[in-house]
Amino acid sequence: MYLPPQFAAKDPSIAPELMRAHPFAQLISADDSGFPFVTPLPLHLIEEDGGFTLLGHVARPNPHAGHLRARPQALVVFQGPHAYMTPRVYPDLARVPTWSYLMVQARVEARFIERFEDKDRLLKHLIHDHDPAYADQWRGLPEDFQHKLMQGIHAFELRVLELTCKVKLNQHRPESHAAMLAAYEQGTPDERALAGLMRRLNLGIPQHG
Numbered sequence: 001m002y003l004p005p006q007f008a009a010k011d012p013s014i015a016p017e018l019m020r021a022h023p024f025a026q027l028i029s030a031d032d033s034g035f036p037f038v039t040p041l042p043l044h045l046i047e048e049d050g051g052f053t054l055l056g057h058v059a060r061p062n063p064h065a066g067h068l069r070a071r072p073q074a075l076v077v078f079q080g081p082h083a084y085m086t087p088r089v090y091p092d093l094a095r096v097p098t099w100s101y102l103m104v105q106a107r108v109e110a111r112f113i114e115r116f117e118d119k120d121r122l123l124k125h126l127i128h129d130h131d132p133a134y135a136d137q138w139r140g141l142p143e144d145f146q147h148k149l150m151q152g153i154h155a156f157e158l159r160v161l162e163l164t165c166k167v168k169l170n171q172h173r174p175e176s177h178a179a180m181l182a183a184y185e186q187g188t189p190d191e192r193a194l195a196g197l198m199r200r201l202n203l204g205i206p207q208h209g
Contacts, residue, residue: 001105001164006172009165011201015104016052018080018165019045023129027056027158028075029067039064043076043158044125052160054108055122057153065154068110076158078104081193085170089179100180100194103166108158116147119155169198177204 009015019025023042031037039062043054054076058064068074080102087095113119127135141149170176181204184195198204 001103001166003164003166007166007168009167014167015163015165016045016047018102018104019078022078022080026077027064028077029064030071031067037064037067042126042130044129052163054158054160055125056158057122057155060152060154068156069112072110074108074110076106076108081190083184083188083191083194085180089176089183091175100170101168102197105164106160107162108160110156110158113155113157116150119150122155167197169194169201169203171203180204
């Protein structure tokens with residue numbers, strides 16, 4: 001993605017935080033004709049040995065599995081909070097509207113998971129992320145039924161080869177920050193999330209001393 005230097009995340013903790021807080025990602029591969037093929041899906045992030053791995057699955061009829069087997073490298077995109085930014089935040093009038101947002105883009109390599117035990121472990125990670133109260137019900141299902149369900153999915157791990165995190169908060173226009181922060185703090189949940197990040201990055205916070 002287009003990434004001007006001022007919008008590249010300087011804090012390495014922002015990317016994994018966003019990936020966990022907004023796990024419903026877009027998995028993008030090339031199909032057999034070379035055209036992009038997209039599947040939206042929840043992914044579980046594992047951080048170990050200084051690297052990242054994403055766990056996920058698609059339904060067995062989904063052709064995306066075949067595209068990944070033929071071409072294991074793919075792109076994963078996580079979209080964080082985003083909001084309109086009015087030009088009224090500037091002290092002068094000759095400005096234009098824009099959009100504030102956070103995004104993580106990961107180049108990944110897929111490896112398919114075939115064993116029942118490994119698929120079960122993957123699903124338990126996703127259940128823990130999104131519906132921990134369901135865990136006992138899942139464990140209580142008959143084993144033959146669980147095996148049948150597992151046969152209905154293609155499960156995989158996506159090893160992250162390259163990670164890019166974009167934080168677009170008008171960092172290069174400090175004259176807008178105080179008014180941006182004040183407006184976002186009174187706004188929608190996404191706007192308030194952006195305001196929190198602005199505070200974390202000391203954007204719009206008066207500096208004393």
